Amino acid sequence: MNQGYGAWRTRVQRGVMALLLALAWPGILVPAAAADGGKVLVMGDSLSAAYGLAPQQGWVALTAERLKAEHPGWTVANASISGETTAGGASRIAAELARHKPTVVVIELGANDGLRGLGLEQTRTNLERMVVAAKQSGARVLLLGMRIPPNYGPQYTQGFERNYRELAEKHAVALLPFFLEPIATDRDAFQADNLHPVAEAQPKLRDHVWPALTPLLR
Structure with missing residues (x-):
């Protein structure tokens, strides 16, 4: 006893x-898990897939490096595919969300829709499907807006740009109005195809996205 x-x-x-x-x-x-950060999932096209470059040279990889340094525990999953349209992104979003379980989803899509002159309503619907799916999964969303050359006509180009702004307002998500803004008028910032940024331009894109991304890392 x-x-x-x-x-x-x-x-x-x-x-x-x-x-x-x-x-x-x-x-x-x-517990160690309590000190962990989160995960950023990037759903993009060739602009985010480091087309024509080594993967580590792209703005997404550079963002991952900066996250590691300034926000330990945070990681980045790059699910971008060269040539991707918003339809492709909308068809893949559920599987990518299930696979990565992201805290933040960055959507950089639409440029290929615009260059092909695809219908604005369909592009908007596809982007909206992605935004809604990401939010329903519990992730915060950053929408990277795009613009297309004026030779597509004012009605199309203005409607294309307006899609991003209206979707961001409707679903209360973060918006970077024009992803390529820091380099758009600099011919030397692009490869020979005049579409894809060179390696030297990638840090500018990272730095352009960074102020819109960091408020979501909470």
């Missing part, structure tokens, strides 16, 4: 000591 009581008392004393240590040094008993 006395031995049983002694063992019980020892366990109680150890429990009290552990509690006192936790109160004195809160970090000492925090």
Whole structure:
């Protein structure tokens, strides 16, 4: 009987000591998982897939490096595919959300729709499907807007740009109005095809996205 009581008392004393240590040094008993950050999932096209470059040169990889340095524990999953349209992104979003379980979803799609002159309503519907799916999964969303050359006509180009703004307002998600804004008028910032940014331009794109992304890392 006395031995049983002694063992019980020892366990109680150890429990009290552990509690006192936790109160004195809160970090000492925090599980490693509690210190983890989150994950950013990028759904984009060739502009985010580092077309014509080494993968580590692209703005997404550069963003991952900066996250590692400034927000330890955060990671980036790049699910971008060269040539991707909004229809392709909408068809893949559910699987990518299930696979990566992101905290933040960055959507950079639409340029290929515009260059092909695809219907504005369909592009908007596809983007909206992605935004809604991401929000329903519990992720925060950053929509990277695009613009297309004026030779497509004012009605189409203005409607194309308006899609992003109206979707961001409707679904209360973050918007970067024009992803390529820092380099759009600099011919030297693009490869020979005049469509895809060179390696030297990628840090500018990272820095352009960064102020819109960081408020979502909470």
